[in-house]
Amino acid sequence: MCGIVGYVGPRPSQDILLAGLARLEYRGYDSAGVAVIDGGGSLGMRKKAGKLAVLRDSLADAPLPDGSTGIGHTRWATHGGPTDGNAHPHLADDDKLAVIHNGIIENFSALREELLADGVVFRSETDTEVAAALLGRAYADNGGDLQLAFRSVVNRLEGAFTLLAMHEDHPGLVVGARRNSPLVIGLGEGENFLGSDVAAFIEYTRKALAIGQDQIVSITPDAVTVMDFAGTPVEPEPFDVSWDAAAAEKGGWSSFMAKEVAEQPEAVANTIRGRIKDGQVVIPELEGLDELFIGINRVIITACGTASYAALVGKYAIEQWARVAVDVELAHEFRYRDPVIGADTLVVSISQSGETMDTLMAVKYARERGARTLSICNTQGATIPRESDAVVYTHAGPEVAVASTKAFSAQITALLLLGLHMGRVRGAVADASVDVAELAALPEKIAKVLESEHEHVTQLAGWMADTRSVLFLGRHVGYPIALEGALKLKEISYIHAEGFAAGELKHGPIALIEPGQPVFVLVPSPRHSALVHSKVVSNIQEIRARGARVIVIAEEGDAAVLPFADEVIHIPLAGAMFEPLLAVVPLQIFAMALATAKGLDVDQPRNLAKSVTVE
Numbered sequence: 001m002c003g004i005v006g007y008v009g010p011r012p013s014q015d016i017l018l019a020g021l022a023r024l025e026y027r028g029y030d031s032a033g034v035a036v037i038d039g040g041g042s043l044g045m046r047k048k049a050g051k052l053a054v055l056r057d058s059l060a061d062a063p064l065p066d067g068s069t070g071i072g073h074t075r076w077a078t079h080g081g082p083t084d085g086n087a088h089p090h091l092a093d094d095d096k097l098a099v100i101h102n103g104i105i106e107n108f109s110a111l112r113e114e115l116l117a118d119g120v121v122f123r124s125e126t127d128t129e130v131a132a133a134l135l136g137r138a139y140a141d142n143g144g145d146l147q148l149a150f151r152s153v154v155n156r157l158e159g160a161f162t163l164l165a166m167h168e169d170h171p172g173l174v175v176g177a178r179r180n181s182p183l184v185i186g187l188g189e190g191e192n193f194l195g196s197d198v199a200a201f202i203e204y205t206r207k208a209l210a211i212g213q214d215q216i217v218s219i220t221p222d223a224v225t226v227m228d229f230a231g232t233p234v235e236p237e238p239f240d241v242s243w244d245a246a247a248a249e250k251g252g253w254s255s256f257m258a259k260e261v262a263e264q265p266e267a268v269a270n271t272i273r274g275r276i277k278d279g280q281v282v283i284p285e286l287e288g289l290d291e292l293f294i295g296i297n298r299v300i301i302t303a304c305g306t307a308s309y310a311a312l313v314g315k316y317a318i319e320q321w322a323r324v325a326v327d328v329e330l331a332h333e334f335r336y337r338d339p340v341i342g343a344d345t346l347v348v349s350i351s352q353s354g355e356t357m358d359t360l361m362a363v364k365y366a367r368e369r370g371a372r373t374l375s376i377c378n379t380q381g382a383t384i385p386r387e388s389d390a391v392v393y394t395h396a397g398p399e400v401a402v403a404s405t406k407a408f409s410a411q412i413t414a415l416l417l418l419g420l421h422m423g424r425v426r427g428a429v430a431d432a433s434v435d436v437a438e439l440a441a442l443p444e445k446i447a448k449v450l451e452s453e454h455e456h457v458t459q460l461a462g463w464m465a466d467t468r469s470v471l472f473l474g475r476h477v478g479y480p481i482a483l484e485g486a487l488k489l490k491e492i493s494y495i496h497a498e499g500f501a502a503g504e505l506k507h508g509p510i511a512l513i514e515p516g517q518p519v520f521v522l523v524p525s526p527r528h529s530a531l532v533h534s535k536v537v538s539n540i541q542e543i544r545a546r547g548a549r550v551i552v553i554a555e556e557g558d559a560a561v562l563p564f565a566d567e568v569i570h571i572p573l574a575g576a577m578f579e580p581l582l583a584v585v586p587l588q589i590f591a592m593a594l595a596t597a598k599g600l601d602v603d604q605p606r607n608l609a610k611s612v613t614v615e
């Protein structure tokens with residue numbers, strides 16, 4: 001939510017800021033803005049409601065004088081609608097000081113009252129302008145020392161924030177701070193960068209430093225200093241970014257989503273790589289951490305949205321292989337009740353971004369209650385892994401489209417690996433060779449689904465472009481995939497969609513079935529359980545009898561479903577726990593093709609942002 005970029009160095013900063021914002025636009029696209037200190041030492045600013053393109057056009061029509069110090073922002077609106085006035089940067093100190101912000105300042109009302117009483121006139125409805133005005137006042141109180149003033153301000157703020165500021169009296173200096181919101185440093189040669197994530201500066205450097213919770217950073221062209229909110233110097237943690245700028249480009253695809261769907265075989269292969277040894281799953285990051293898995297009597301997997309559906313698949317796999325009870329909790333619900341957790345609980349969090357505020361807070365809460373914590377994350381240097389006892393990274397590469405696809409597949413893969421790893425450590429799996437072979441075969445099978453079903457599913461979506469509602473049914477590990485299929489469709493095509501456990505249908509939702517209602521049904525292989533298979537076939541008959549149009553996803557050769565299906569999408573044969581990774585692919589393609597048929601922007605759906613860093 002909100003993308004932030006800062007630059008100091010010898011180059012004209014506007015191009016660097018705009019390139020960084022383009023890569024961060026997935027974080028929010030309600031408005032965009034930049035502020036620059038020009039060669040003459042004056043601060044200039046431009047901000048526009050709408051996508052980054054609107055700002056670009058405005059700068060092309062009437063360029064700002066350029067300079068080598070700048071900050072830029074792309075917004076997902078929280079306080080105040082998406083207008084020019086509410087866009088960032090916000091200015092103070094007679095427009096000599098510029099501030100950008102990601103997060104929510106929870107005590108902003110009290111601070112605003114205080115500033116109003118002091119005669120401050122606000123030009124926006126945002127909490128950010130309150131921080132800017134506070135900084136303007138502190139700057140004067142601290143004799144023009146920007147770093148000191150900035151530290152005094154962040155100590156007064158409550159909530160979640162990443163803040164960047166610069167003042168025209170200090171060209172070549174950008175200060176930043178973070179609490180529960182992301183900010184990383186990019187190290188260049190004679191230039192330095194700040195960004196919400198490494199995508200902001202990946203074109204210029206792959207050397208990065210992570211900034212911890214409640215820390216302040218100052219960058220100049222030649223130096224980076226980090227301190228905590230009390231002013232004690234801190235050594236930031238270096239990390240190298242394992243992907244390059246090309247990985248975050250569209251590269252000839254019609255959309256990032258299309259590219260990312262196609263990248264799933266690679267995302268899964270990269271997540272497995274280096275984690276199979278002598279026919280067993282051995283996750284090197286978890287070596288020496290067996291105590292995380294022994295002596296626990298419960299696992300809670302916590303996540304939001306798509307990641308929570310991956311978690312549901314993980315529940316089935318971990319229970320089967322590691323023989324320990326697993327619950328899945330939506331992160332935002334988990335923390336606001338009084339869950340029974342303690343030292344015998346392992347809390348596994350899943351997050352593509354590693355910055356989702358709800359999930360981060362759940363992890364912190366679990367740690368405070370003495371639980372062991374492990375995160376599954378796709379983003380190096382992110383906050384959630386750093387707040388956890390251990391991390392298993394997914395290696396899906398950067399995911400830019402707002403709707404998650406390849407990260408979902410990588411998350412399920414990581415959970416399967418974790419289940420087999422735990423099963424071995426706990427002595428619950430005697431021989432994992434069949435499952436390990438299934439894992440290793442996944443990338444090729446996913447590639448096969450992409451190749452064999454892409455055209456068929458795209459055609460199907462084209463026929464259904466006027467559909468107003470689609471239902472998805474699944475049982476066992478097909479249930480989370482039904483939920484994910486429905487979420488993908490809602491997110492990018494704005495069509496009403498619901499996923500149900502197939503067995504739940506006759507307890508209510510079957511009332512929704514009327515003649516012509518499209519229903520996707522995920523049919524598990526009869527080889528895994530003839531009983532579960534036959535139950536799903538019965539569910540199909542129940543909805544067919546009421547006129548539903550049934551689109552079945554079933555394994556190749558499943559003849560039992562043919563008489564009852566209007567359309568059949570085939571997936572290759574796979575073990576029970578591995579089917580979800582194949583069955584989800586046609587559903588992703590369907591959502592994408594249907595949204596495209598409706599002329600919608602599949603990468604940047606309305607009202608959404610990729611990284612949800614506010615609660």
Ligand code: F6R
Pocket residue numbers: 304305306307308350351352353354355356359402403404405487491610611612
């Ligand atoms: C849906 C989607 C979201 C995210 C959710 C969690 O396509 O992307 O539902 O899965 O916001 O995000 P992360 O995984 O970054 O914690």
